[in-house]
Amino acid sequence: MSRLWIFDFDGTLVDSEPAIKKCYLKVTEKLAPSRIDFAKNILIGPTLLETASQILNNNDKELVNEFVELFIQEYDQKIILETEPYKYATEVLNYLKNKNDEIFIATNKRGVPTRKLIDFFGWNFFFNWIGCIDEFDEYKNKSDLVKNEIINKREYEEIFFVGDTVNDGITANENNIPFIFAKFGYGEKQDWSKIEITKTISSLKDIKNNY
Numbered sequence: 001m002s003r004l005w006i007f008d009f010d011g012t013l014v015d016s017e018p019a020i021k022k023c024y025l026k027v028t029e030k031l032a033p034s035r036i037d038f039a040k041n042i043l044i045g046p047t048l049l050e051t052a053s054q055i056l057n058n059n060d061k062e063l064v065n066e067f068v069e070l071f072i073q074e075y076d077q078k079i080i081l082e083t084e085p086y087k088y089a090t091e092v093l094n095y096l097k098n099k100n101d102e103i104f105i106a107t108n109k110r111g112v113p114t115r116k117l118i119d120f121f122g123w124n125f126f127f128n129w130i131g132c133i134d135e136f137d138e139y140k141n142k143s144d145l146v147k148n149e150i151i152n153k154r155e156y157e158e159i160f161f162v163g164d165t166v167n168d169g170i171t172a173n174e175n176n177i178p179f180i181f182a183k184f185g186y187g188e189k190q191d192w193s194k195i196e197i198t199k200t201i202s203s204l205k206d207i208k209n210n211y
Helices: 017-031 033-040 048-056 061-082 089-098 111-121 142-149 166-174 205-210
Strands: 004-007 102-107 129-132 159-163 179-182 199-201
Touching (some): 048 061, 061 111, 102 111, 111 129
Parallel strands (some): 102 129, 159 179
């Protein structure tokens, strides 16, 4: 029975922040220029809808929806392919695949850009399953997604969750999965005091060196 690996995507396998921030700033400048300083410091990780609401600081659903639509138009068609994979990402995925481990993605990133990037990087071969929260209306968060689509449907001897934000840590902890904290991602400055971390890595290559 193979080991099972669950990876977050943004901030864990790919350095998507520059492209995403560029797009957030462009849309914010158009719709809510007074919030541009807030947008510059937004955390990459929550869903697009959550982030749009935070940036706008507004419960106006019409305005939030306009932000989301403009972001999708700019990001999916123009900016997304500026994203770079983290160093050693392909090497480590290949290493795990050659060990006959199963590799999964569980992400808050939307399905269309996630799959577009995976195809662009030539990574489709590596993954046994890709889960994007917007593709499952029945789940309210990543923890539910992991529990119902991975944990409850598969058998394994060992399982690990690799992620970079507190939300990833919560997902792992709630599902009793050893959590590997990708310190090189976007969540280092978050409050980690309530998260049980099994191992902290400063590079994806640390997975290859330790597992």
